Amino acid sequence: MNALRRHRALSRIWASDPGFRGWFTTVNHNDVGRMFIVTSVFFFLVGGILAMLIRAQLATPRSAFVGPEIYNQIFTMHGTIMMFLFAIPLIEGVAIYLLPKLLGTRDLAYPRLTAFGYWCYVFGGSMLLFSLLVGIAPDSGWFLYPPLSSTLGQPGINSDFWLLGITFVEISAIAAAVEITVTVLRYRAPGMSLTRMPVLAWYLLVTVVMILTGFPPLILGSILLELERAFGMPFFQVEHGGDSLLWQHLFWLFGHPEVYIIFLPAAGVISTILPVMARTTLLGYGWVVAAAIALGVLSFGLWVHHMYVTGIPHMGVAFFSAASTLVAVPTAVQVFAWIGTLWKGQPQLRLPMLWILGFFVTFVIGGLTGVMVAIVPFDAQVHDTYFIVAHLHYVLVGGFVFPMMAALYYWLPHVTGRKRFFKLGEAAFWLIFLGFHVTFLALHWVGLLGMRRRIYTFDSGQGWELVNLISSIGGFVATIGFGLVLVDIIVNAVVATRGVRNPWGAGTLEWAMPTPPPAYTFASLPSVSERDPLLKEPRLGVGLAKGEGFLGDPSRGRRETLCVETASGRPAYLVTFPDNSALPFALSAVTGGIFLGMLLKAYWLIPLSILGIVALGVRWVWTTGADRDRGPMDVGRGVSLIPAEEAEDPPGWWGSVFLLLADATLFGSLLFGYAFLWTVAPNWPPPSYLAPDPVAAVLAAVGGLVAVAAFRLAARALEQGGSAIGWLILAALGAGAVGAAAISVMVARPDFTAHAYDATLWVIAGYVLLHAALAVLMALFLAARGWLGFLGPRRRGPVRVGQIWADYLLVVAAIGLGAAWLPGAFA
Amino acid sequence: MTEILRISVPMTFWLAAFSAVYGLQGFICSRHWFEAEVEGLTVARMALVGAWLLVIAVQVAMLAMLRAERWASPEPTMRFVSVTLAVVALVAAVWSLVPVATTSICY
Ligand code: HEM
Ligand SMILES: [Cu+2]
Numbered sequence: 001m002n003a004l005r006r007h008r009a010l011s012r013i014w015a016s017d018p019g020f021r022g023w024f025t026t027v028n029h030n031d032v033g034r035m036f037i038v039t040s041v042f043f044f045l046v047g048g049i050l051a052m053l054i055r056a057q058l059a060t061p062r063s064a065f066v067g068p069e070i071y072n073q074i075f076t077m078h079g080t081i082m083m084f085l086f087a088i089p090l091i092e093g094v095a096i097y098l099l100p101k102l103l104g105t106r107d108l109a110y111p112r113l114t115a116f117g118y119w120c121y122v123f124g125g126s127m128l129l130f131s132l133l134v135g136i137a138p139d140s141g142w143f144l145y146p147p148l149s150s151t152l153g154q155p156g157i158n159s160d161f162w163l164l165g166i167t168f169v170e171i172s173a174i175a176a177a178v179e180i181t182v183t184v185l186r187y188r189a190p191g192m193s194l195t196r197m198p199v200l201a202w203y204l205l206v207t208v209v210m211i212l213t214g215f216p217p218l219i220l221g222s223i224l225l226e227l228e229r230a231f232g233m234p235f236f237q238v239e240h241g242g243d244s245l246l247w248q249h250l251f252w253l254f255g256h257p258e259v260y261i262i263f264l265p266a267a268g269v270i271s272t273i274l275p276v277m278a279r280t281t282l283l284g285y286g287w288v289v290a291a292a293i294a295l296g297v298l299s300f301g302l303w304v305h306h307m308y309v310t311g312i313p314h315m316g317v318a319f320f321s322a323a324s325t326l327v328a329v330p331t332a333v334q335v336f337a338w339i340g341t342l343w344k345g346q347p348q349l350r351l352p353m354l355w356i357l358g359f360f361v362t363f364v365i366g367g368l369t370g371v372m373v374a375i376v377p378f379d380a381q382v383h384d385t386y387f388i389v390a391h392l393h394y395v396l397v398g399g400f401v402f403p404m405m406a407a408l409y410y411w412l413p414h415v416t417g418r419k420r421f422f423k424l425g426e427a428a429f430w431l432i433f434l435g436f437h438v439t440f441l442a443l444h445w446v447g448l449l450g451m452r453r454r455i456y457t458f459d460s461g462q463g464w465e466l467v468n469l470i471s472s473i474g475g476f477v478a479t480i481g482f483g484l485v486l487v488d489i490i491v492n493a494v495v496a497t498r499g500v501r502n503p504w505g506a507g508t509l510e511w512a513m514p515t516p517p518p519a520y521t522f523a524s525l526p527s528v529s530e531r532d533p534l535l536k537e538p539r540l541g542v543g544l545a546k547g548e549g550f551l552g553d554p555s556r557g558r559r560e561t562l563c564v565e566t567a568s569g570r571p572a573y574l575v576t577f578p579d580n581s582a583l584p585f586a587l588s589a590v591t592g593g594i595f596l597g598m599l600l601k602a603y604w605l606i607p608l609s610i611l612g613i614v615a616l617g618v619r620w621v622w623t624t625g626a627d628r629d630r631g632p633m634d635v636g637r638g639v640s641l642i643p644a645e646e647a648e649d650p651p652g653w654w655g656s657v658f659l660l661l662a663d664a665t666l667f668g669s670l671l672f673g674y675a676f677l678w679t680v681a682p683n684w685p686p687p688s689y690l691a692p693d694p695v696a697a698v699l700a701a702v703g704g705l706v707a708v709a710a711f712r713l714a715a716r717a718l719e720q721g722g723s724a725i726g727w728l729i730l731a732a733l734g735a736g737a738v739g740a741a742a743i744s745v746m747v748a749r750p751d752f753t754a755h756a757y758d759a760t761l762w763v764i765a766g767y768v769l770l771h772a773a774l775a776v777l778m779a780l781f782l783a784a785r786g787w788l789g790f791l792g793p794r795r796r797g798p799v800r801v802g803q804i805w806a807d808y809l810l811v812v813a814a815i816g817l818g819a820a821w822l823p824g825a826f827a
Numbered sequence: 828m829t830e831i832l833r834i835s836v837p838m839t840f841w842l843a844a845f846s847a848v849y850g851l852q853g854f855i856c857s858r859h860w861f862e863a864e865v866e867g868l869t870v871a872r873m874a875l876v877g878a879w880l881l882v883i884a885v886q887v888a889m890l891a892m893l894r895a896e897r898w899a900s901p902e903p904t905m906r907f908v909s910v911t912l913a914v915v916a917l918v919a920a921v922w923s924l925v926p927v928a929t930t931s932i933c934y
Pocket of ligand 1: 048051052054055075076078079080082083087140141142143389393396397400401436439453454455475478
C-alpha cells in the first residue's frame with residue numbers, strides 16, 4: 001500500500017459526516033478542538049464588547065449611557081464570560097486540538113465525551129448569553145457573594161442564570177479534564193515514556209488535574225446556593241443556621257486555583273514556543289516539570305487570602321500569608337528556565353516571540369503590583385479600588401491572553417497549512433500592547449486616586465476625568481488591534497499561499513504530519529526514543545505517511561490507536577474508537593433539560609430529563625465492547641496486542657478513577673461545609689438531631705458490603721468461565737439497600753427548610769442515593785451485557801469498572817450516613 | 828500509576844496536612860473547645876505544635892523513602908522530579924505552619 005492509498009483509506013475511516021449534519025455528529029478532536037477555540041473566541045468578543053461598554057460609560061463623569069442596573073449586569077457578565085466562557089474553554093480547545101498530535105496518537109481517549117463537553121459548553125453559554133440579551137443577566141459580581149446573590153438580595157431570576165449556566169459549563173470542563181488526564185497518561189506514541197513527553201503535556205496534565213479538584217467546590221457551592229434559591233434550603237442564611245461565609249470558602253477554594261489553571265497552560269505554551277524561537281531546547285526539563293506540579297498543588301493552599309477582610313484570626317492569616325509566599329519559588333524557577341533557554345540559544349524576533357516578550361513585560365509588572373497588594377497595609381488602602389482591577393488585568397491579559405496570541409501565531413500554520421504574508425500581525429501587536437498598557441496604567445493611577453471598582457458613574461471634580469478618558473481611549477486602541485488580528489487570520493485563511501510542513505523547525509510530533517492535519521492525524525504511529533523526535537529525524541513525517549510506524553495498515557477498517565503503559569510508554573493494548581454519533585449532542589441537550597427545569601421552575605422536566613439521560617447513557621455504552629474474546633491482534637512492526645476490552649485496566653477504568661477524583665472532591669467539600677457550619681455558623685447546634693436508625697444502618701452496611709463483594713465474585717466467575725449474571729443482580733440488590741438507607745434519612749427529617757442542618761442531611765443523603773442508583777444501574781447493565789454474551793473469561797474489564805463504583809459507594813455511604821447519624825447517637 | 832504517586836503524594840500530603848491544621852485551629856477557636864473545657868490554650872498550643880512536628884516527620888520519611896533504592900523511581904529524571912517535589916513539600920510543611928509556634932491562636 002502506498003502513502004496515497006493509505007491516506008485515502010484512513011480518510012474514509014476517520015471522516016466526519018459530510019455537510020451540516022457533520023457539525024452535530026463529529027467526534028474527531030480536530031473538529032471539536034477547532035469548534036471549542038472558535039466558540040471561546042466568540043465569547044472573548046462578547047466579553048470585549050462588554051469591556052468597551054464599561055469604558056464608554058466611564059469615559060466621562062456622570063455619563064448617561066447606562067444606569068446602575070444595567071451596569072451591574074455588564075461588569076458581572078464581563079468577568080463571568082472572560083473567566084468561564086473564554087479562558088477555560090480556550091484552554092480546553094487548544095488541549096483537545098493539540099494533545100493527540102503532541103503525544104503521537106490519533107485521538108483523545110473518549111471522542112464522544114469530547115463532543116459532549118463541547119455541547120454542554122455551548123448550551124450553558126447560550127443560557128448566559130440569552131440572559132444578557134434580554135437584560136436579566138447576573139448582576140452581583142463575578143464571584144456572586146450571597147446575600148447579594150441569594151433570594152434576599154436578588155429575588156429575580158438573574159443569579160439563577162449564573163448558577164445553572166456556569167454549572168452546565170463546568171460539566172464540560174470536568175468532561176474535558178477526565179479525558180485529557182487519561183489521554184496524557186495512556187494514549188501516547190509507543191516509546192514515549194513520561195519523561196519523553198513534550199513539556200506542554202505535563203503542564204496540561206497538571207492543569208486538568210487541578211480542574212478535577214478545583215471545580216467541584218464551586219459546583220457544590222452553586223448547587224447549594226441554587227437549592228437555597230429554589231427550595232429554601234437555608235445554607236447561607238444565618239437565622240436558619242446557614243452562613244454566607246461558606247460560599248466565600250467554596251468559591252475561593254475554586255477561585256484561587258482558577259488563576260493558576262489559567263496561567264499554567266499559558267506557561268506551557270511559552271515553554272514550548274520559546275526554545276523553538278531561540279533555536280535550542282528547553283533548559284532544565286526536570287526543574288520545569290517539578291515547578292509546574294509544585295505550583296499546581298501550592299495554589300490550593302492559598303484560598304483564604306481572599307478573605308482577610310472577613311475577620312479571620314491572626315494565626316489563620318499568618319498561615320495563608322506564609323503559604324502565599326511559597327508560590328514565588330516555583331514561579332521563579334520557571335522564569336529562570338526561560339531566561340536560561342534564551343541565553344543558550346539564538347533568539348529570533350518572529351511574531352510569536354514578540355508576543356512572548358509582551359508577556360514578559362506585562363507579567364512582571366503584574367507580579368510587582370501583586371507584591372504591593374500582598375503587603376497588608378497597602379492592601380487596606382487600595383482594596384476594592386481600580387488598582388485591583390488593573391493588577392488583575394495585568395496578570396490575566398499579560399499572563400494568559402498574550403501567550404495565547406503567541407500560540408495563535410505559532411500554530412496557525414499548522415491549522416491552516418498556509419503562511420502569513422502581510423505584516424498585519426505585527427501592527428496588531430503594537431496596537432494591542434500599547435493600547436492595553438495605556439488603559440491599565442491609567443487604571444492603576446485612578447485607583448491610587450481612590451476610585452472604587454464596580455461603580456457605574458463618578459462625579460467630576462475629583463481629578464479622575466482625564467485619567468478615565470485616557471484609559472478609555474487606550475481600550476479602544478487595543479480593540480482595534482484585536483480586530484486587526486481577526487482580519488489577519490481571515491485574510492490568511494482565504495488568500496495566503498501554502499506553507500512548508502514544519503515552518504519553525506520545531507522538534508515536537510505535531511509537525512510530523514501534513515498541514516492542515518488529516519482527520520486521522522498520523523498515517524502510522526511513530527516510535528519515540530527522545531523528547532524532540534523531529535530534531536534528530538526531520539523527515540519522520542514522510543516515513544510515517546509511508547506506513548513505517550505502528551498501525552499503518554488500515555485493513556480492519558476501524559478507528560484504531562494504541563494505549564501505552566503509563567510510565568514506560570511500552571505499548572499495552574489496542575483501542576478501537578467509536579464512529580461519528582449524534583449521541584453527544586442529544587445527551588447534552590437532554591442534560592440541559594435539568595438546568596432548564598430548574599431555571600423555569602418547571603420541575604416536571606427534571607425527572608423526565610433524568611430518564612432521558614439514563615436511556616441515552618445506556619445506549620452510549622452499549623455500542624462499545626465485543627461479543628467474543630478476540631485475543632492478541634497485529635498492530636504492525638511485528639507486535640501483537642490485546643484489544644482494550646480484554647485489558648485488566650480498560651480506558652473506562654482509568655476514566656472512572658479520575659472522574660471519581662472529582663466526585664470525591666465534591667463530597668469532601670460537602671463534608672467540609674458540614675463541619676464548617678457546625679463549628680462556625682452562629683445558630684448551631686441545631687434544635688434537634690437526627691435519631692440514629694439501627695435498621696437503616698444495618699441495611700446500608702450489609703448492602704454496601706454485599707455490593708462490593710458481589711462485583712468481585714462476578715469477575716472471578718467470569719475468569720473461571722462461568723456466568724456473572726447472578727452475582728451482578730445480587731450487587732444491584734446490595735446497592736439498592738444502601739439507597740433505601742439514604743432515603744430513610746430524608747424521611748426522618750422531612751422539613752429541609754427548617755435549619756441548615758436538615759438541608760445538609762438532605763444533600764448528603766441525596767448524594768449517597770445518587771451513587772447507589774448509579775451502582776444499581778451499572779450492575780443491571782452489566783448483567784444484561786453478560787446475558788447477551790458481551791462478557792467473557794478475557795472480557796472482565798467492564799465488571800472491574802463497575803466494581804470501583806461499588807467500592808466508592810461503600811466509602812461514601814459509610815462516611816456520609818455516619819456523619820448524619822453519629823451526632824444524634826452521641827447527643 | 829506508581830510513578831504518578833511518587834510525584835504527587837508528598838505535595839498532596841502537605842496540602843491535606845496544612846488544611847487539617849487550619850481546621851484544627853478553627854475548631855480550637857470555636858465554642859466547642861471551650862465547651863469541652865479542655866485545659867484552655869496551653870493544650871491548644873501543644874496540640875498545634877505537635878501536629879506541626881508530626882507533619883514534618885512524615886514529610887522527612889517520605890523524602891527518605893523516595894531516595895531509598897527500594898522505593899525510588901528507576902528512571903533518573905522521574906527520580907529527580909519526585910525527590911525535588913518531596914523537598915518542596917518538606918519546606919512547605921515547615922514554613923507554612925510556622926505560625927503555630929509564633930502567633931496568638933484566636934486573636
Ligand atoms: C483587554 C480588554 C479588557 C478590558 C478593557 C477590560 C476592562 C475591565 C474593566 C474596566 C473592569 C472593571 C469593571 C468595574 O469594576 O466596574 C473589568 C473587570 C473584570 N475583568 Fe476585564 N477587561 C478586559 C479583558 C479581560 C480579560 C481577558 C479577562 C479574563 C481573562 C478579564 C476579567 C475581568 C474580571 C474577572 C473582572 C472583575 C469583574 C467583577 O468585578 O465582577 N477582563 N474589566
Ligand atoms: Cu488568590
